[in-house]
Amino acid sequence: MDFPYKEQVEALQQAAERFYRLRYQMSNGGNLSIRIAGKEQMLVKATDVAFDEVGRDTVVVTDFDGNVILGDKKPSKEALLHGALYRVFPHIGAIMHCHSPYATAWAAAHEQLEFATHHSRLKLGGYVPVFDTRSYAVPKEYFPHILENLANHPDTCGFLLKAHGQVTLGKDMREAAYLAELVEETAQIAILSKIG
């Protein structure tokens, strides 16, 4: 079968390859997705697929509950969280989730990201909270807490997961990826600025 959504698959592939190259996501963790406009569906990376392997054979189309509509693989475990975010927030068009080292290191001992630069404070909406979900994948019972926090902070476009990684929310994949790069850069500067 010819896999549709060529443009969206390419956007996922490009972002995933870049993040693998930057070593923001190594091994086969992390996840990224794009909302399919006009439908309650998303294009999402399959489970056990590394970011440098993302392509039309390694992504699936699912509904917002993670049920596969197109493709023959299982969606990533985090697909349910992505679906919940798309369902509640119509402005979100794409989501990047990666285990980038500095953001994850920062989340280990803080309750929110510290904005070491004026630029990052402005671009990241002034608030990037840390959630401690106590699990390698965000459990469903924890979704309401994240959704409520985001609803109370409408400028927030990302969050950190303690002992796990980061999630950013963009209008498209380009924006979600750039936000994730900025979160990582901000965490790196925040950590380096504590030295000496």
Ligand SMILES: [Zn+2]
């Ligand atoms: Zn993860």
